[in-house]
Amino acid sequence: MQIKTLLNRLEKHKGFVYADVSLEEGGRERLMVRIRPRKGSKPVCSVCGQRGPCYDTQKVRYFQFVPLWGLLVFFAYAMRRVDCPRCGVKIEKVPWAQGKSPTTTTYAWFLARWAKVLNWKQVASSFRTTWDTVYRWRCRAWYRRGLASGSCHTSRSLPGWGRCQRAAGRDRHSPIGRRGH
Numbered sequence: 001m002q003i004k005t006l007l008n009r010l011e012k013h014k015g016f017v018y019a020d021v022s023l024e025e026g027g028r029e030r031l032m033v034r035i036r037p038r039k040g041s042k043p044v045c046s047v048c049g050q051r052g053p054c055y056d057t058q059k060v061r062y063f064q065f066v067p068l069w070g071l072l073v074f075f076a077y078a079m080r081r082v083d084c085p086r087c088g089v090k091i092e093k094v095p096w097a098q099g100k101s102p103t104t105t106t107y108a109w110f111l112a113r114w115a116k117v118l119n120w121k122q123v124a125s126s127f128r129t130t131w132d133t134v135y136r137w138r139c140r141a142w143y144r145r146g147l148a149s150g151s152c153h154t155s156r157s158l159p160g161w162g163r164c165q166r167a168a169g170r171d172r173h174s175p176i177g178r179r180g181h
């Protein structure tokens with residue numbers, strides 16, 4: 001079974017296709033998964049969520065995905081800009097990551113789940129990611145739990161909340177940063 005087949009089974013994104021997967025060597029080995037837009041699909045405006053014609057294509061950006069067999073995995077995708085009828089020329093929204101995050105949402109939640117059983121430093125070193133990534137996503141999980149229990153004070157009383165909050169505050173897409181908790 002090819003990795004592309006696996007990805008299409010587990011992580012299929014409407015309007016995009018996995019073009020190819022290659023093993024890049026030199027330094028740390030990594031699997032590079034190249035993504036391209038499906039033929040004829042229009043980009044989605046990251047501001048209002050409407051589809052519009054493609055204005056241009058930017059340079060390739062990399063998004064870290066869940067490691068496979070100990071190899072780092074990255075999605076590589078050249079972001080398009082949308083000529084949005086409502087907002088003007090804006091960068092497109094992609095379904096596998098939020099905002100300017102270099103981490104895929106799937107990987108971020110994977111890290112957040114591990115951070116429930118290991119401390120953040122252990123998670124960051126085990127999965128070769130940064131503390132900041134783990135903080136931010138752990139914090140989102142806490143925030144959701146706080147909402148579920150009807151109060152953010154639950155989350156505030158957890159150890160590391162202040163540091164987590166500061167990390168989240170730098171992320172404009174974080175519900176914590178946005179609401180100023």
Ligand SMILES: [Zn+2]
Pocket residue numbers: 045046047048049050084085086087088090
């Ligand atoms: Zn728009």
